[in-house]
Amino acid sequence: MPRTKERLIEVGLAAAALVTILTTVGIIWVLFSQTFEFFSNVSIISFLTDTQWTPLFADKHFGILPLVAGTFLTTLIAILVALPIGLTIAIYLNEYAPKSFRKIVKPLLEILAAVPTVVYGFFALAVITPFLQNLIPGMAGFNALSAGIVMGIMIIPLITSMSEDALFAVPMSLREASYGMGSTRLQTAFKVMVPAASSGIIVSVILGISRAVGETMIVAIAAGQQPRLTLNPLVPIETITTYIVQVSTGDVAHGSLEYRTIFAAGMALFVFTFILNNISYWVKKKFQEKYE
Amino acid sequence: MNSAVKNRIKDNAFKYFGIACTSFGLLMLAIFIGNILIEGVARIDWDFITNFPSRNPEKAGILPALVGTLWIMGLTAIIAIPLGVSAGVYLEEYGKKSRLANILEINISNLAGVPSIIYGLLGLEIFGRILGMGGSLLAGASTLSLLILPIIIVSTREALKAVPKSIKEASFAMGASKWQTIWYQLLPASFGGVITGIILALSRAIGETAPLIVIGALAYVPFVPASPTDEFSVLPIQIFNWISRPQKGFAINAASAIIILLLVTFVLNGVAMYLRNRWQKKVKW
Numbered sequence: 001m002p003r004t005k006e007r008l009i010e011v012g013l014a015a016a017a018l019v020t021i022l023t024t025v026g027i028i029w030v031l032f033s034q035t036f037e038f039f040s041n042v043s044i045i046s047f048l049t050d051t052q053w054t055p056l057f058a059d060k061h062f063g064i065l066p067l068v069a070g071t072f073l074t075t076l077i078a079i080l081v082a083l084p085i086g087l088t089i090a091i092y093l094n095e096y097a098p099k100s101f102r103k104i105v106k107p108l109l110e111i112l113a114a115v116p117t118v119v120y121g122f123f124a125l126a127v128i129t130p131f132l133q134n135l136i137p138g139m140a141g142f143n144a145l146s147a148g149i150v151m152g153i154m155i156i157p158l159i160t161s162m163s164e165d166a167l168f169a170v171p172m173s174l175r176e177a178s179y180g181m182g183s184t185r186l187q188t189a190f191k192v193m194v195p196a197a198s199s200g201i202i203v204s205v206i207l208g209i210s211r212a213v214g215e216t217m218i219v220a221i222a223a224g225q226q227p228r229l230t231l232n233p234l235v236p237i238e239t240i241t242t243y244i245v246q247v248s249t250g251d252v253a254h255g256s257l258e259y260r261t262i263f264a265a266g267m268a269l270f271v272f273t274f275i276l277n278n279i280s281y282w283v284k285k286k287f288q289e290k291y292e
Numbered sequence: 293m294n295s296a297v298k299n300r301i302k303d304n305a306f307k308y309f310g311i312a313c314t315s316f317g318l319l320m321l322a323i324f325i326g327n328i329l330i331e332g333v334a335r336i337d338w339d340f341i342t343n344f345p346s347r348n349p350e351k352a353g354i355l356p357a358l359v360g361t362l363w364i365m366g367l368t369a370i371i372a373i374p375l376g377v378s379a380g381v382y383l384e385e386y387g388k389k390s391r392l393a394n395i396l397e398i399n400i401s402n403l404a405g406v407p408s409i410i411y412g413l414l415g416l417e418i419f420g421r422i423l424g425m426g427g428s429l430l431a432g433a434s435t436l437s438l439l440i441l442p443i444i445i446v447s448t449r450e451a452l453k454a455v456p457k458s459i460k461e462a463s464f465a466m467g468a469s470k471w472q473t474i475w476y477q478l479l480p481a482s483f484g485g486v487i488t489g490i491i492l493a494l495s496r497a498i499g500e501t502a503p504l505i506v507i508g509a510l511a512y513v514p515f516v517p518a519s520p521t522d523e524f525s526v527l528p529i530q531i532f533n534w535i536s537r538p539q540k541g542f543a544i545n546a547a548s549a550i551i552i553l554l555l556v557t558f559v560l561n562g563v564a565m566y567l568r569n570r571w572q573k574k575v576k577w
Contacts, residue, residue: 248412
């Protein structure tokens with residue numbers, strides 16, 4: 001009898017693990033079925049090429065490009081902030097800072113990562129936007145710039161901690177060899193350590209991008225809700241995620257075309273992040289350098 | 293100036309740049325918390341915690357949202373902990389080399405990268421509509437459970453991996469079955485790591501806003517939810533709602549509610565960090 005019990009337990013545990021597969025199947029099925037319905041009303045060509053997104057207006061256009069542009073713009077700003085600062089902190093902590101300093105700073109940066117995103121949104125709207133409006137007269141109250149900057153601050157800990165792990169994994173002997181050749185810490189960092197840890201650093205950046213693309217509350221609060229095809233960071237825009245929130249907070253009947261637009265938008269979002277995550281997985285597998 | 297001197301200057305310049313960047317990150321954290329405290333701390337009193345939302349910012353309170361957050365946290369824990377720990381045990385101890393385990397592993401790392409708002413779309417359609425839960429607490433907790441499942445699974449596996457092989461072998465040598473070994477040896481030995489992962493996952497869940505908005509959680513709730521099938525709001529949604537209003541009074545309310553949300557988040561994270569450190573120190577095999 002004990003053997004049957006063991007077997008039952010194993011089956012039960014496996015069933016729990018299968019929930020994760022069901023989740024993936026569920027996500028793909030929900031997005032595909034609703035998007036399929038959506039494309040029975042809207043041609044896929046106008047979805048991909050129309051330059052206006054106005055599903056909630058009387059004159060309806062269903063071009064995803066303005067939402068993609070908004071997402072691209074905020075993501076770009078976020079990475080421009082997070083990559084140099086995050087990577088510099090990682091190099092500084094690994095190559096320069098005393099161990100005790102590193103021990104204090106890392107948990108503090110982890111706090112930044114634990115803050116809920118709605119709080120970052122408040123920060124963007126209530127602190128960063130007024131500050132930037134003093135510097136840049138004529139900047140709109142909702143804009144891509146402050147949302148992007150705050151999103152960058154949010155992503156710094158992610159890039160720092162993953163790059164730092166990658167740098168930390170490079171064997172000491174490489175660093176010592178470089179010092180032995182008379183290199184400074186800076187030369188060692190950029191000519192030996194960073195190249196040796198490049199796969200981990202690239203992965204951290206790709207995951208940072210993926211995080212920024214999927215980020216919702218900061219942009220919903222601070223970047224505005226006006227889809228427009230622009231790369232001007234000073235005017236209100238709308239990202240894919242914000243559109244989904246905008247429709248969800250309103251009153252949209254189930255099964256209507258407006259209801260399906262959020263799944264079509266979600267599909268676009270899912271495709272982007274799926275590609276990014278798989279690139280990072282591939283980079284990790286392919287370029288991981290193994291040291292003995 | 294020869295190149296050695298130049299290099300040394302560059303080296304030092306980068307050092308200060310590094311310090312500047314690190315300070316920037318910490319400074320932002322400080323401004324951030326300082327600003328919210330200055331704006332919001334004066335508004336927090338007992339009425340703020342026990343009042344219902346109102347059109348008058350001075351009378352508005354967070355009671356329904358706070359109770360909603362506690363409900364969501366409890367229900368999510370009940371759903372996600374058994375599922376996540378079981379799945380972690382299965383992957384680490386049973387299905388290690390099978391094809392299925394390989395697929396599961398790739399799948400979990402992919403799920404961890406799916407934006408939270410997509411889980412909202414999943415919950416809206418599957419839990420809300422097909423299973424008929426609507427915008428109830430149960431639908432919200434189920435959605436968040438799926439969202440945090442990868443975190444619990446990964447941390448359970450890490451904790452089990454850290455238990456030395458000798459313990460397992462000793463248990464088998466005493467004639468214990470596989471499940472007896474897991475239940476009486478491996479899980480108690482990895483308890484600290486498992487619980488840390490669970491707390492971090494739950495702290496992530498109570499900060500989530502977007503998926504709950506998508507499944508239809510309400511912005512205005514004039515009642516305290518009393519059962520899992522009730523509609524609800526949570527603190528982050530209440531904050532989002534207040535931020536979206538133009539009046540200054542609501543911005544202050546938002547800051548006050550943020551203080552309470554941050555307090556809960558930081559306490560949970562602090563407990564997790566404490567347990568992790570204690571566990572790492574105590575366990576010397």
